[in-house]
Amino acid sequence: FSTAITITEQPVSVSVPVGYSFTLRCRAQGRSSLQYQWFCQYQSDCRLIPGATNQDLPIVAEQTQLYTCRVNDLHRNAVFSDWVKVEVHQCVARGLPPRLWQGEPVIVLNPQEQQVELGQPLQLQCAAMGVPAPSYQWYRNGNLLEQQKRKKLRITHTRVSDSGTYLCCASNSHGEHWSNAVDVHIGEILPPAEHLQLFFLLVFVSATGKIALLVGNNRYQHHPNLMAPVRDVFELRHLLEHLGFQVVSLLD
Secondary structure, three states, rough: HHHEEEEEEEOOEEEEEEEOOOEEEOOEOOOOOEEEEEEEEEOOEEEEEOOOOEEEEEEOOOOEEEEEEEEEEEOEEEEOOOOOOEEEEEOOOOOOOOOOOOOOOEEEEEEOOOEEEOOOOEEEEEEEEOEEEEEEEEEOOOOOOOOOOOOOOOOOOOHHHOEEEEEEEEEOOOOOEEEOEEEEOOOOOOHHHHHHHHHHHHHHOOOOOOEEEEOOOOOOOOOOOHHHHHHHHHHHHHHHHHHEEEEEEOOO
């Protein structure tokens, strides 16, 4: 029975710079002598690691892979350890840990400031090295975000309340490290042409005279077609005429 073997120490995931040397460990107890065999998985390819038949698996980090250890006894009982991830960072010149690095978190990728249109998805990303691999916790305006505990913060449909200052804390048994704080603005983003139309409209409305010029252009040379400029000009014309303006409308 598989319960004849108990894994007493599971290997742990790590996040390290390329070329870093470390050891994955697995320990088990059984009713007879035990044998160990390590496996690795890269993308969809899972393979046995030749000669990796010890409790400890020394690794020189080259690429991100998954690892597991099979433990079996002389009675055909076998169990597998947890799958663990060895995440390897190729370009970490700025976040490279010091020579005396003990595995405490080191931020290697900070989130970036963003402006997102209302209702559109938001994604922020943070990454840190650490042994064991750090866990992540995101905050907005200093408040903990209960559901955001991964490297990537994702909000599928943004609301105005999602605006604010975001930062991420990476932590493991050696300590914690905080990312840079970045501002995220959620709101309607007008295309440049619509910004220009709005600007001219405000100028004319605030002017002392009662003459308004409306320009609706649906065929910009270097800009995608707008949603409904002709309809907008028609509606604004009636609104301004109701306010006592003489309106000149130009289309395309």
